[in-house]
Amino acid sequence: MITVAVPHQRIADALGELGDDARVIVWDPTSGPVPEDERERVTIACIPHLSGGKAVYDRIAECPDLRVIQIPSAGYEHAAPFVPAGKKLANARGVHDSRTAEMALALALASQRRLPQFWDAQSRGTWDADVYAPSLADRRCLVIGYGSIGAALGARLRACEAQVTGVARSARTAPDGTDVRAIDDLPALLPDAEIVFLVTPLTEQTEGLVDADFLAALPDDALVVNVGRGKVVNTEALLGELQAGRLRAALDVTDPEPLPDGHPLFSAPGCIVVPHVAGFALLTDKRYIALVRKQVEAVRHGDDPVNFVMMGAFPA
Known part of the structure; x- marks a missing residue:
């Protein structure tokens, strides 16, 4: 039995x-x-x-x-x-593929279309137009960790007319036709990436993957969306780029986690933080x-x- x-x-x-x-x-x-x-x-x-x-x-x-x-x-x-x-x-x-992919997409859209800025203006009762907030359509997106969640996200990004390149341990063509590049190719891919989605598990290879060099290789105003694991990102390096106003971030996971009250990520410019709820x-x-x-x-x-x-x- x-x-x-x-x-x-x-x-x-x-x-x-x-x-x-x-x-x-x-x-x-x-x-x-x-x-x-x-x-x-x-x-x-x-x-x-x-x-x-x-x-x-x-x-x-x-x-x-x-x-x-x-x-x-x-x-x-x-x-x-x-x-x-x-x-x-x-x-x-x-x-949890669909739920996690939905949250990654929502975070990217919220950041691209400046929704936190508009919500803040609404709370103050003011009209604060930003009519040129960039669309998700036509953005060059890297999905790092192109497994089942990555593929679910890729489908949603393509529905928004974004350009999608996957990244995994080794290069391949995914069943959905996505060009998946090897993780060793990241130095060549990052300078062209407008939005980077992190969907990786935490392993010896991915811990601290997004470090100062990784972030420095991204173009100005690039967005980092993390729905994988907090320790994939070096928090201090990310904070440096956010506080300089050069990059943006949208984080479902963080390091440390949970973030202690008053942590600088909460108030960093261009940063959205949600409390690890994407995949539950x-x-x-x-x-x-x-x-x-x-x-x-x-x-x-x-x-x-x-x-x-x-x-x-x-x-x-």
């Missing part, structure tokens, strides 16, 4: 019946240990947003027959250090429910998990 543990009854209700050989229980490993009568039965453990740490994964490790740990995010660097030995970790790649979706969302159902099918057929990202190597 396949036993799927989900952290809330609403998720169990959304999953519904999974077949005669599968059942759903409600267990949130962030709130307490697995029920004793379920300890040896849990096959797939789904954990909620904003959860992690050794205590949570130690509780998961108590389930000897567990095959899959399903996290709700595409990024998994926060989970990787704690995955118990022999347990397979799956991320939620594909679940209720775990009753149809995309997440479809993913969990696929995990049940994978276990049923003895396959690796969907979105399998790593095997744990850490003793409980």
